[in-house]
Amino acid sequence: MTTEAFNTAEEVRRLLDEGRISEEALQAITGITPEALRSFVSEDANGLTAEPQALSGDQGARLSVLAAQLTVGMRIDDDQRLTSIYESLTVECRLSRSSIAALTGIAIEDLERVLSDPQAVSFEKRYELAIKGAYLINAVNLARGN
Template sequence: MSSNSLNVPGELNLLITDEIVTERAIQAMTQIDPERLHAAISAEHSGVLVSPQEPGLTDDESARLSLLAAQLTAGLQIEDDDRLKAIIEALNAEIHLSTRNIAELIHVPIEDVERVLQDPQSVPADVKLPIAIRCSYLMSTITQARGR
């Protein structure tokens, strides 16, 4: 598989076959109609996106399903330290929260957030864990506030 292509039905079926996730869970995550979702992940298509015409998915649903497949497979291979740093950087760049804003919102010293940004491997796990959990919660909160 090249870095530019993803066999979405194949990847999702592998996750289902390996009992990592169920089709019902994928439906709950995507909110795609169960029958259309089943048709899409049962299809033998390959490429970056599932073809929206054949399985009856909209372009938006096809894109969301492709993104989910990528995030549940390759995305979970990212190292935790790198992921935490990226979350904080996203809060800075995309949400326009300063490091101080983040520290205040998640109730940790600003120095700890700054250390995670500078060198996450040097920060003790007992310091990183609350930052990671709370930043994850903050990202979830922001996602919900943005609507669908």
């Protein structure tokens, strides 16, 4: 098994070059100024520069997470992503399955079924679970200040 280092500047540059995201969208999502973004993606491939760092540590970390989610994360299977939403809500947020069912209006049986075998749930029900789970994750992230 080989592991490759994730080069954030290279991945962001590729996303921009391929037209998968615009500089304006990156600025709106991250709050990083266009000048700082341009400076960051134009740095030497090794990240070596005589100039001060274009991004603060927090900005670099947030941009790195975003770039990873928009590249590597997009390759995750949809059923795996769906179960991960609900696993995050139960493990990280400590919401019980019954609380999630009550908050989303989803039958607990459907929630249990999708967590054990997403393919055993109809496409329509998986769609409902995905939409409601994404909404709940967004609510949690807003409350966390993410």
